Amino acid sequence: MLKLSLKRLFSDWKSYFLIIIGSAMTAASINMFLTPNKIAPGGLSGIGIVLYYLFGLPVGTTMLVLNIPLFILGIRHLGGVFGVKTLFSTVILSVMIDSTTFLPVLTREPLLASIYGGIMxxxxxxxxxxxxxxTGGTDLAAKIIHKFIPFLTLGQLLLAVDFSVIVFAAVVFGDYELALYAIITLFVGSQVIDGILEGVNFAKAVFIISNKSQYISERIMKDLDRGVTGLGGKGMYTGKDKVVLMCILKRTEIPIIKSIVKEIDSNAFVILTDVREVLGEGFKSYE
Structure with a gap:
């Protein structure tokens, strides 16, 4: 019981540490790349950047103030689904944005700023x-709107909200090129988020359909030291049962498995596909 409690405590501390580090990186991207170049990539941060140039309001404080009514509406209509961690991350991010305005501006080139700002x-x-x-913001806004417009998905609503902020910024700044740069930031940022959450494409799944599946599997296990799984299949044209081999590989092992299959059965049917994340022996350990 004590061991489980300590493990949970460590996990909680690790989560809050990640929130702090992530908030610091987000704040740095806003102050070093986006705000100085008037790039407003949607969300409350985008609104904060616009209001900063209109009225001189601190970006972080503006985000925090705008989040308050969203949280109130969220509690009222969603039952407070965001939890303590989201409240913590929202406050920390706002504080860090306003407390890191001293960071140097790394570039005044909008394209570079949109790309590297999006990455960070x-x-x-x-x-x-x-x-x-x-971080609350448009995520929470999209959930609230979805409550009243259920025929649109959360993804569609989130995209609509962010796009509206980008258009609003372009109108205020009177420069529609800035909207194009903001879209680049939004796209790059979403790709990086997916990479962190789902894993980078570092592995491949291979499916092999062959009449010599037994020999191919033996060679794969011997030469690559990789596990192979035989899946039950049936050729619908011939009506014969087949074994479909499935194996997860690292990218560097792809030429080897192609060579093995070609050597044993040059008529084999091979399918290669990307794998976002692999947990288990020989790959990534469970957290």
Missing amino acids: MGAGLGLVFRSGAT
């Missing part, structure tokens, strides 16, 4: 999401 912001938000939290 995506990495930061990915760590926050990985910890089981969100």
